[in-house]
Amino acid sequence: MKKITLSNEIKNNLKKEEYYTEDQFVSDVKTYINAVKSGRILYTVTHVSSSGMSRNINIKSFEGSMSKGHYRNYFTMLRVMGYKSADKYSSNIRVGGCGMNMLFATNYNIIHSFYRMGFINKATCDVLAQRVN
Numbered sequence: 001m002k003k004i005t006l007s008n009e010i011k012n013n014l015k016k017e018e019y020y021t022e023d024q025f026v027s028d029v030k031t032y033i034n035a036v037k038s039g040r041i042l043y044t045v046t047h048v049s050s051s052g053m054s055r056n057i058n059i060k061s062f063e064g065s066m067s068k069g070h071y072r073n074y075f076t077m078l079r080v081m082g083y084k085s086a087d088k089y090s091s092n093i094r095v096g097g098c099g100m101n102m103l104f105a106t107n108y109n110i111i112h113s114f115y116r117m118g119f120i121n122k123a124t125c126d127v128l129a130q131r132v133n
Contacts, residue, residue: 035061
């Protein structure tokens with residue numbers, strides 16, 4: 001695995017977050033990757049625009065055991081990566097596009113971003129980019 005390299009965009013976005021650090025970002029990325037690997041990630045379309053050209057998506061994972069656990073939200077990590085907030089009162093991101101499975105496309109783009117940053121290798125990227133629960 002190559003060295004983790006954060007882009008200038010991510011570094012600048014991290015500076016804008018008052019209570020979110022680079023270490024927290026790295027931890028969230030690793031947790032996200034493990035959640036995708038183990039099938040604990042949940043993608044939910046919460047709204048489709050009237051034109052059908054954009055969707056609001058909530059991405060979270062279940063952390064814990066079957067008897068006790070919680071849902072972890074990845075909103076801040078995604079915002080640092082450049083995804084736009086759906087609105088100021090929710091933890092959803094807005095993605096644009098139509099004519100394809102936007103949940104698949106979003107996961108595909110996120111996983112490939114992690115590959116480019118050095119969190120995963122090419123073989124892992126190829127497998128995880130295809131997983132949407």
